[in-house]
Amino acid sequence: MDTPDFKVRTRAKLADRTMHAVLWLVALTFVGVLLVFVGAILKQGWPELNLHFLTSMPKTLDAGGGIAPELLNSLYLVAISLILALPIGVGAGIYMAEYAGQGRALRFFRLCVETLAATPSIVLALFGMILFVQMMGWSFSIRSGAFTLALLNVPVITRVTEESLRAVPRELIEASYGLGATKLQTILKVALPYAATGILTGVVLTAGRAFGESAILVFTAGTNTSDKFPDFRLSVPGETLSVHLWYVTSDGTLPDASQIAAGTAAVMILVLLVLNLLVRLLDRAIRRRTR
Amino acid sequence: MDDLLPATTLDAPGPPAQAGPARLRTAPLFRHSRLNRLADRGTRFVLLACTLLVVGLIGGILYFLAIRGAAAFIPMAGNTDKVATFRQVFLSTNWDPGDGHFGILPFVAGTFAVTGLALLIAAPTGVLAGVFIAKVAPPWMRTLMRQVMDLLVGIPSVVYGIFGLTVILPLVGHAWLADAPAAGFGVSAAILAVMIVPTIVSLATDAFESLPASLDEGSQALGSTRWQSIWRVLIPAARPRLLTACVLGLGRAIGEAMAVQMVIGNNPQWILLMRQATDQTPVLRFLFTPAATLTTELVQELPNTAAGSTWNNVLFAMGLLLYLITMLLILATRRLGRQEHA
Amino acid sequence: MLNPQIPETKPVKLAVRGMNFWYGEKKILHDLSMDIHAERATAIIGPSGCGKSTFLKCFNRIHEVSSQVRVTGDMLMDGVDINRGGIDQVDLRRRVGMVFQKPNPFPRSIYENVAFGPRLFGVRDRATLDDLVEDALRKAALWDEVKDRLKDSATGMSGGQQQRLCIARALAVHPEVLLMDEPCSALDPIATSKIEELIFELKDSLTIVIVTHNMQQAARVSDYTAFFWLGKMVEMDLTERIFTTPRERMTEDYITGRFG
Ligand SMILES: Nc1ncnc2c1ncn2[C@@H]1O[C@H](COP(=O)(O)OP(=O)(O)O)[C@@H](O)[C@H]1O
Ligand SMILES: [Mg+2]
Numbered sequence: 001m002d003t004p005d006f007k008v009r010t011r012a013k014l015a016d017r018t019m020h021a022v023l024w025l026v027a028l029t030f031v032g033v034l035l036v037f038v039g040a041i042l043k044q045g046w047p048e049l050n051l052h053f054l055t056s057m058p059k060t061l062d063a064g065g066g067i068a069p070e071l072l073n074s075l076y077l078v079a080i081s082l083i084l085a086l087p088i089g090v091g092a093g094i095y096m097a098e099y100a101g102q103g104r105a106l107r108f109f110r111l112c113v114e115t116l117a118a119t120p121s122i123v124l125a126l127f128g129m130i131l132f133v134q135m136m137g138w139s140f141s142i143r144s145g146a147f148t149l150a151l152l153n154v155p156v157i158t159r160v161t162e163e164s165l166r167a168v169p170r171e172l173i174e175a176s177y178g179l180g181a182t183k184l185q186t187i188l189k190v191a192l193p194y195a196a197t198g199i200l201t202g203v204v205l206t207a208g209r210a211f212g213e214s215a216i217l218v219f220t221a222g223t224n225t226s227d228k229f230p231d232f233r234l235s236v237p238g239e240t241l242s243v244h245l246w247y248v249t250s251d252g253t254l255p256d257a258s259q260i261a262a263g264t265a266a267v268m269i270l271v272l273l274v275l276n277l278l279v280r281l282l283d284r285a286i287r288r289r290t291r
Numbered sequence: 292m293d294d295l296l297p298a299t300t301l302d303a304p305g306p307p308a309q310a311g312p313a314r315l316r317t318a319p320l321f322r323h324s325r326l327n328r329l330a331d332r333g334t335r336f337v338l339l340a341c342t343l344l345v346v347g348l349i350g351g352i353l354y355f356l357a358i359r360g361a362a363a364f365i366p367m368a369g370n371t372d373k374v375a376t377f378r379q380v381f382l383s384t385n386w387d388p389g390d391g392h393f394g395i396l397p398f399v400a401g402t403f404a405v406t407g408l409a410l411l412i413a414a415p416t417g418v419l420a421g422v423f424i425a426k427v428a429p430p431w432m433r434t435l436m437r438q439v440m441d442l443l444v445g446i447p448s449v450v451y452g453i454f455g456l457t458v459i460l461p462l463v464g465h466a467w468l469a470d471a472p473a474a475g476f477g478v479s480a481a482i483l484a485v486m487i488v489p490t491i492v493s494l495a496t497d498a499f500e501s502l503p504a505s506l507d508e509g510s511q512a513l514g515s516t517r518w519q520s521i522w523r524v525l526i527p528a529a530r531p532r533l534l535t536a537c538v539l540g541l542g543r544a545i546g547e548a549m550a551v552q553m554v555i556g557n558n559p560q561w562i563l564l565m566r567q568a569t570d571q572t573p574v575l576r577f578l579f580t581p582a583a584t585l586t587t588e589l590v591q592e593l594p595n596t597a598a599g600s601t602w603n604n605v606l607f608a609m610g611l612l613l614y615l616i617t618m619l620l621i622l623a624t625r626r627l628g629r630q631e632h633a
Numbered sequence: 634m635l636n637p638q639i640p641e642t643k644p645v646k647l648a649v650r651g652m653n654f655w656y657g658e659k660k661i662l663h664d665l666s667m668d669i670h671a672e673r674a675t676a677i678i679g680p681s682g683c684g685k686s687t688f689l690k691c692f693n694r695i696h697e698v699s700s701q702v703r704v705t706g707d708m709l710m711d712g713v714d715i716n717r718g719g720i721d722q723v724d725l726r727r728r729v730g731m732v733f734q735k736p737n738p739f740p741r742s743i744y745e746n747v748a749f750g751p752r753l754f755g756v757r758d759r760a761t762l763d764d765l766v767e768d769a770l771r772k773a774a775l776w777d778e779v780k781d782r783l784k785d786s787a788t789g790m791s792g793g794q795q796q797r798l799c800i801a802r803a804l805a806v807h808p809e810v811l812l813m814d815e816p817c818s819a820l821d822p823i824a825t826s827k828i829e830e831l832i833f834e835l836k837d838s839l840t841i842v843i844v845t846h847n848m849q850q851a852a853r854v855s856d857y858t859a860f861f862w863l864g865k866m867v868e869m870d871l872t873e874r875i876f877t878t879p880r881e882r883m884t885e886d887y888i889t890g891r892f893g
Binding site for chain 2: 013019033034044111114123129134213246272276279
């Protein structure tokens with residue numbers, strides 16, 4: 001018996017081994033990119049991370065400024081934008097999961113949510129600038145920033161709410177209806193509690209995204225902070241960490257701009273690592289329940 | 292049967308609803324309150340209003356951008372200077388707003404150049420990483436890769452930007468350009484690629500995982516190697532969804548503003564500059580000439596222009612164009628999705 | 634089992650006349666007519682897919698929650714058509730309780746599962762709730778097993794206990810009819826016999842309609858048995874007669890296991 005395809009087999013095997021190595025290489029490259037990236041940011045920023053930096057006011061011309069108002073504004077803006085977006089996002093998600101049926105209307109709503117989610121943040125910034133900054137006359141303020149930022153949050157919350165509600169076991173829904181519960185009661189007492197962890201995970205992810213957002217806020221919340229600290233008024237400008245990071249780097253008037261930027265970036269990475277951990281814990285809670 | 296089971300009692304009132312057992316202190320009346328019923332009925336409309344608000348938002352965004360963008364071409368109430376023509380804006384590479392030149396082609400070309408380049412890096416590596424996670428990686432590596440992608444997608448644009456600015460630009464400049472500035476499409480695309488790769492990887496992983504196991508088993512049972520099976524069977528079978536993944540990644544890249552703005556060099560005259568510079572190979576020139584895109588130019592110039600000026604209005608027209616491109620991409624993914632089911 | 638020699642004394646609770654049922658365009662049930670007597674257990678048997686569950690769900694219209702359905706013909710409860718325009722589905726479902734094939738307790742405590750129904754209707758008083766919960770758990774023969782761990786999660790119970798909890802949960806809103814869709818199909822023989830005993834006791838005060846795959850079970854717990862085939866009712870009679878002297882050949886074949 002002859003083996004005419006012997007050579008081909010060898011080549012195929014060689015290709016298989018090579019590509020196996022390539023796949024690992026690609027994957028490990030991404031792991032490496034992340035490690036280098038986070039490592040570099042934290043290493044650069046580490047020397048800046050002290051109490052003075054975190055608790056004092058920024059300076060406009062001299063070295064030695066802090067990021068206290070920016071840190072507060074970041075958290076404040078994320079919180080307000082979530083408070084604005086949650087009822088609408090969850091409401092729309094409930095409607096799509098429980099009331100919109102399966103037909104054309106649902107497909108259209110989904111397309112809209114998807115489109116809104118894919119809207120570039122610079123486009124949302126333009127919209128917020130026209131509507132809130134100019135037409136409503138709110139100028140560059142926490143208010144303008146929070147409302148525009150909410151537009152970023154709404155579609156994400158809508159989507160996770162719909163998905164989480166669809167994952168609620170049918171049997172539980174039927175059990176509730178079977179006892180004479182109204183639709184509203186079934187949603188409030190059975191479906192939403194079951195979906196809550198999933199929705200919460202989405203909310204934390206949304207918070208992370210809003211926390212890192214900059215394009216929207218440069219044009220709606222502005223690149224300044226109030227002189228007072230803490231200042232919780234909604235009408236004052238509200239520069240956030242991410243905007244600060246961008247502004248000091250591109251403006252170039254601060255002698256210690258690169259240190260400030262490095263410290264700010266490190267703080268942001270640390271906050272996001274914490275949020276990521278939170279998501280992981282929530283995810284584990286969900287998986288434990290479904291098992 | 293009816294003869295056996297007479298229906299005589301049919302219309303007689305049934306037995307009264309049973310009361311609770313005697314032990315009960317108060318026998319509850321199991322009736323919903325009026326409030327309960329009203330709330331149940333009203334909720335639907337409140338929720339519908341939320342949904343319509345989401346729909347309306349898209350309309351609102353389009354409307355406002357269109358109005359402001361149109362003001363660049365049509366004299367309107369708020370205009371403070373002479374409007375431009377379509378030709379001057381969409382068919383010209385000359386951007387010199389101070390002098391009345393509003394050609395936005397350099398930005399459109401810049402957007403496609405940098406996102407195309409980014410996709411060139413992100414699409415193959417993303418798809419390979421997807422195959423790796425779905426079909427090759429051991430479980431621990433799978434978990435690790437998922438976490439890596441989650442973290443990469445969560446890092447803010449400006450942090451990517453600062454990393455590019457402080458780490459990559461000097462590094463690349465030192466390595467290839469004799470310490471000359473490295474800003475331009477090259478580094479921007481590399482950073483964009485890292486930013487969009489998680490999107491592609493996660494969708495590609497889903498695509499491969501949702502393929503029936505029989506496909507892979509069948510082809511390997513015929514004696515093909517694992518790679519042959521991936522290359523000849525799995526990737527073709529997952530093609531519509533892989534394309535969708537790439538299109539969505541492209542959409543993300545096109546909309547990204549801050550990270551790119553920080554490393555691209557922000558030069559609207561890049562086409563001219565690229566033509567003039569002759570001291571480098573064309574490839575290096577293309578990769579490392581300071582340039583600009585639709586988004587970066589918006590970030591760069593919007594704060595410096597007065598509302599009502601044609602300059603400002605053209606910027607809004609650029610925003611509208613950007614949004615329309617994104618919408619087209621979304622519709623394209625719908626097409627691809629339908630293709631998959633066909 | 635009822636003695637065929639003694640005439641029925643209980644009134645008709647549910648009367649079905651010429652009823653047809655469609656899921657969307659697909660006709661599932663054809664021209665069904667039957668009387669279901671109060672305080673009796675009526676079993677519905679038949680091969681799988683013949684429409685037993687569908688028929689059962691028509692009595693509390695629960696499929697309308699998630700599917701597009703159409704019903705024609707009359708379905709009367711105490712002489713009132715339950716498909717009539719003015720009938721309130723939510724109220725109907727309170728009066729017609731249901732126990733499902735797979736135990737489906739809420740992921741909450743045992744107490745909260747049983748209290749869920751009363752709470753829906755605004756019962757807040759703790760003492761009343763306690764009484765209702767105890768009463769329902771006693772009726773479901775579960776009280777002694779769980780009285781010391783009412784705060785424990787319901788999902789930690791055995792399958793049989795979970796099913797009895799679901800029965801208790803249904804009983805807590807004092808339904809007049811209890812629909813049971815293969816309530817024992819997911820349970821072991823011991824748990825099954827407990828539920829069967831329970832059905833026997835419950836029918837003193839309730840109308841029970843039970844779908845079962847298990848012929849012996851139908852024979853043991855029910856007073857009447859209806860045999861369905863392909864969405865039609867082949868025969869309905871006293872259980873005693875169905876299992877001894879069925880009128881239809883098809884029924885006999887099915888009962889004796891000679892069915893193709
Ligand atoms: N929600 C539904 N939508 C459409 N068809 C259904 C639905 N539920 C059941 N059916 C169909 O109705 C028929 C009867 O089902 P079912 O009542 O569950 O039968 P059984 O309980 O006797 O096994 C089957 O052909 C089934 O496919
Ligand atoms: Mg069934």
